[in-house]
Amino acid sequence: MNQKQNFFKGIIxxxxxxxxxxxxxxxxxxxTSLENAIGMGIAVFFVLVxxxxxxxxxxxxxxxxxxxxxxxxxxxxxxxxxxxxxxxxVLHAFLVDLYNSLGVFIPxxxxxxxxxxxxxxxxSDNKPLDSVVDGMGMAVGYTLALMSIxxxxxxxxRGLITIWGEKSVNPIQLNxxxxxxxxxxEPINMFLQPVGAFLTFGFILAVLAAIANKKSAKMASxxxxx
Amino acid sequence: xxxxxxxxxxxxxxxxVCGVLLAFVNSITAPxxxxxxxxxVLESLGExxxxxxxxxxxxxxxxxxxxxxFFLKDKTSGDTVAIIYSVQAEGYQxxxxxxxxxxxNSSDEFVVAGYKVVxxxxxxxxxxxxxxxxxxxxxxxxTNMAAFDGVAGASFxxxxxxxxxxxxxxxVAADFGGAN
Numbered sequence: 001m002n003q004k005q006n007f008f009k010g011i012i013x014x015x016x017x018x019x020x021x022x023x024x025x026x027x028x029x030x031x032t033s034l035e036n037a038i039g040m041g042i043a044v045f046f047v048l049v050x051x052x053x054x055x056x057x058x059x060x061x062x063x064x065x066x067x068x069x070x071x072x073x074x075x076x077x078x079x080x081x082x083x084x085x086x087x088x089x090v091l092h093a094f095l096v097d098l099y100n101s102l103g104v105f106i107p108x109x110x111x112x113x114x115x116x117x118x119x120x121x122x123x124s125d126n127k128p129l130d131s132v133v134d135g136m137g138m139a140v141g142y143t144l145a146l147m148s149i150x151x152x153x154x155x156x157x158r159g160l161i162t163i164w165g166e167k168s169v170n171p172i173q174l175n176x177x178x179x180x181x182x183x184x185x186e187p188i189n190m191f192l193q194p195v196g197a198f199l200t201f202g203f204i205l206a207v208l209a210a211i212a213n214k215k216s217a218k219m220a221s222x223x224x225x226x
Numbered sequence: 227x228x229x230x231x232x233x234x235x236x237x238x239x240x241x242x243v244c245g246v247l248l249a250f251v252n253s254i255t256a257p258x259x260x261x262x263x264x265x266x267v268l269e270s271l272g273e274x275x276x277x278x279x280x281x282x283x284x285x286x287x288x289x290x291x292x293x294x295x296f297f298l299k300d301k302t303s304g305d306t307v308a309i310i311y312s313v314q315a316e317g318y319q320x321x322x323x324x325x326x327x328x329x330x331n332s333s334d335e336f337v338v339a340g341y342k343v344v345x346x347x348x349x350x351x352x353x354x355x356x357x358x359x360x361x362x363x364x365x366x367x368x369t370n371m372a373a374f375d376g377v378a379g380a381s382f383x384x385x386x387x388x389x390x391x392x393x394x395x396x397x398v399a400a401d402f403g404g405a406n
Contacts, residue, residue, distance in 0.1 A: 032350045058240070070230065071237045078237070082244035086251050093255035096262055103320060103347045158351045192351050 003133050010137030017145035018208055022113040026105040027146055028197035035163050037150035039098040041143025043091070043106060045136070047083045048115050052123040052135035054079050059124045076119045077110065084109045114142060152200050157191035271296060274340035275308050275327040291315055291393035308339055311397065315389035318382035320347030322356065324390040328368050328398060336398050338363045343387070353383035361387060369395040 001009075016022045030036045055076060059065040068075055088106045091099040099106070109115065118138055123131040154161050159180050163172040180187055190196045271278040281298035288294050294312035299305060308329040314321050323346070327339040341363060348354045355377045362375040371391060376384030 064236075067229075067233050067236050069233075071233045074237055075240055078241050078244055082248055085248055089251055089255040089259075093258040093262070100345060100347055154350075187351070189351060192349055 003130070006130060006133045007137040007140075010134065010139070011141040011144065014138075015141040015145055016114040016117075016138055017142055018205060020117075022117055023142070024201070026108050026112065027142075027149070028194065028201060030102060030105050031146055031150035031153055031197060031200075032157070032192050033101070033154050034147060034150045034161050035098070036101050037146035038143070038163070039091075039095070039102055040105065041139070041146050043084075043087045043102070044109060044112070044114070044142055045139035046087055047080065047109055048118060048139045048142075049132055049135040050083050051076070051080045051115055052118055052131040053128055054083075055119045055123040056126060056128040056131035060128060065124070072120075072124065076116060080115055080119070081110045114138060148204060149197070149200050152204075153191045153196055156188050157196060159187035271298075271310055271325065271327075274325045274342045275310060275329075276340075278310070281307055288312070288397070291389065292397045295397075311394045312344075313390040313393050315386040315393070317346060317348050317356075317386040318353050318380075319349065322346045322348070322383065322386040322390065324387065326368075326391065326394045328394065331365075336368050336402065337365050338368055338391075340364070341391075346383070348380070348383045353377075353380045355380055356383045356387055361391075363391060368398050371395070 010016070014020060017024065017027055026040070030040050058068060058075065058079075059072075084107060087109070088099070091102070091106065118135060122134050126134070151161070155174065155176055159175070159177040161172075161174040177187070188196075191200065271283075275298065278298055280301070282301055282304075284297040284299060286295040286297065288311070292311050292313045296310040296312070297306050298308045298310065300307055308327050310325055310327045312323065312325055314323045316322070323344045324341060325344055326341045328336050329339040331337045341361070343357045343359075346354060346356065348356065359377055360375070362373050366373045368391070371388065374388055374391065376388065
């Protein structure tokens with residue numbers, strides 16, 4: 001597998017949220033706004049890339065790998081918890097709004113299955129560069145998945161998406177309120193509730209499954225014709 | 227040497243390195259976090275009580291829901307002009323923090339001079355409407371909650387705000403023997 005395939009597998013083929021269904025709890029909880037999703041994605045990117053790099057560096061030497069093997073899970077947790085605490089402190093110091101909106105889900109990145117999963121399944125058996133690329137791909141895939149869920153939830157639930165509204169004079173805005181008013185309905189608040197998270201997640205999974213099924217059916221018919 | 231012991235030592239060393247790294251990052255971020263918190267308090271005090279920056283500030287630790295009391299005192303006479311209570315209560319999915327300013331009116335009653343929700347993490351579009359909402363408590367006697375007006379559809383968040391006012395009322399009654 002070359003580096004390009006290694007990177008892109010995390011975005012499409014092995015997307016941690018939509019394909020392997022890992023780390024769904026914080027993902028569904030924080031996707032009430034696109035801004036939160038981007039913030040969480042950046043935090044996970046930092047932790048995942050660095051944890052993959054550090055764990056790969058620790059286990060790259062066969063002798064060291066043998067020594068760490070009996071205590072590898074505590075080692076992973078110590079490394080990941082350190083990185084998450086650093087992210088938490090930096091967010092608390094420099095991005096207070098984001099720190100407040102992500103709340104308890106920042107420290108919970110420590111037990112995010114995606115990070116622990118990549119450490120055990122990939123970083124501990126691969127070279128540092130490959131592990132970094134894998135971490136980047138997985139983190140980008142995770143961030144895009146979070147963004148797609150939060151896009152629909154915020155748009156349907158509030159009718160308005162605003163990114164960095166308080167930080168910028170020209171915030172990025174997508175306003176559907178006039179359309180809602182034209183139809184004569186209110187934004188659907190349900191999409192901001194947990195039930196909305198499950199519905200949105202389910203619909204996206206269904207659409208992706210339908211696409212995958214169509215693709216495999218097409219491939220099967222092509223094989224038959226051949 | 228025992229292999230298990232060496233593995234344990236490796237874990238210990240990794241833990242120590244991580245500890246040193248955390249201490250280093252903390253030494254950089256802790257003063258900034260404290261500055262941010264102080265700035266927020268001063269800004270918030272000014273927003274709940276006009277001209278708060280013109281007074282001297284005495285900070286006292288509180289108890290139960292009231293975690294801090296800020297006494298605004300006249301710079302020359304040293305008389306207490308108002309007390310701002312930093313108070314917290316549990317909302318639907320987060321802790322709601324409020325600042326509530328109380329002063330004595332011409333009838334010697336303790337009345338609400340201003341209030342503000344300073345931090346919350348309630349549901350976007352529903353519970354977060356408590357920020358900037360007029361709860362109809364301005365100039366009301368702090369122990370009288372009859373005029374309190376909550377946010378429709380956000381009962382958990384509203385109840386938390388009401389709890390904040392009630393906690394301040396109870397504290398005023400305990401400290402000064404009643405609201406008037």
